[in-house]
Amino acid sequence: MKLAGSSSGICFDVKPQQSLLKNIFLLFFLLLPVHAGSNSQAQNPVLPPVAVCRNITVQLGSSGTAVIDITDIDNGSHDPDGSIVTRSVFPKTFNCSQLGQNTVVLTVTDDEGLSSTCEAIVTVEDNTPPVINVKPFTLVLGSGGSASLSASDIDNGSYDNCGTVSLSVSPSFFTCSDLGEQTVVLTAIDENGNSASRNVKINVESTLSIAGMYLSSCDMSPTLALFDSDTEGGDGNYSYFWKGIDPESIPFMEIIPFPPSLEFSGTSTRKTPFFNNTMPNGYYGIRLLVTDGNGCIDSSEIFINKTSAIFNNQTNRNSEACEGEVRAYSVHHKTNADYTWSVTNGTILTGNQDTSRIQVRWDLGVVQGIVMTTIRVSNDL
8 A cells, every 4th residue: 555645655565464553653663764854954954153263462552552353363264054244353452451361252153143252362562662752951060060960850741651651861960070061861661661762962051150251441540451250150169261262362461560560471360360451452352261169160251342552341242042032141240330231132121220130031033132231330540
């Protein structure tokens, strides 16, 4: 007979002597493989994608962060029976608080909606050096002739991408032998051991200053005049060296009492040497060097306009200043003198100008300026 519901067309002969129970058993037994064979999914199961990860190392940037891409972590993820349609990784952004090893998860999803994950280790490092910003600085030596420079004196906001920096400067100790422009090194080290250094120009100055120098013809008898200066700062123990700028000039005179005679020279170590008024009329440059007990030195120059043996003293002194800078200018102070000031290309900031010292602010956009003062003193001789 042919079994009903059998798609295979298999036939069996049922013998009359077999019991009904046995026939039903044989029928059930034979129908099971026929029914199971009709399920195609059992023969071709759907497979999930395979996620494959790799470990990486990343560097934090100047902003203190790092961002990874999926391709950085994915080491060949694939789908056995289709294609991967989406990939994602978490976390993908790191900052200074995550230095060291971090676990991230890569998730891949195929076109049948099945997903797979894997883990990778992301090692975060900070190898970015600090950023050094500097500013100009003038270091003024103390009365002992020395001073120390600190890193904060020349630091102008140095920073790091991850936290604070430790600053140091070298050299940091200066004496009178270091006067003038010097180069120091500012070094910054961050919390992770990264360092950066930068050369910085500083100016080393002493408090020793020649505030004014002049030739006075008011304190001596006619035809005689004395060089003098107003010196301040340093340790107060001064030595003087006067010199004619023109090596051929002999602007100094020494009066020798016994036997009476005159001696002329191009230099002098006196505090107030006599002016040689026997020289021809004309302009003469005079340079003064003052040294204090610490070995600090300051220098200044004046120019004398000699018009006759008896003359009104005119002296010129040159100096340097920057546009917009405020500078102090002074001349010899005498208690019974009257002072009159005028400025070209600048503004006098001092209220009462009947004084031996004023402050001037220089105009912007100029390359030269003139400060002029007239000193009038009654001659009681």
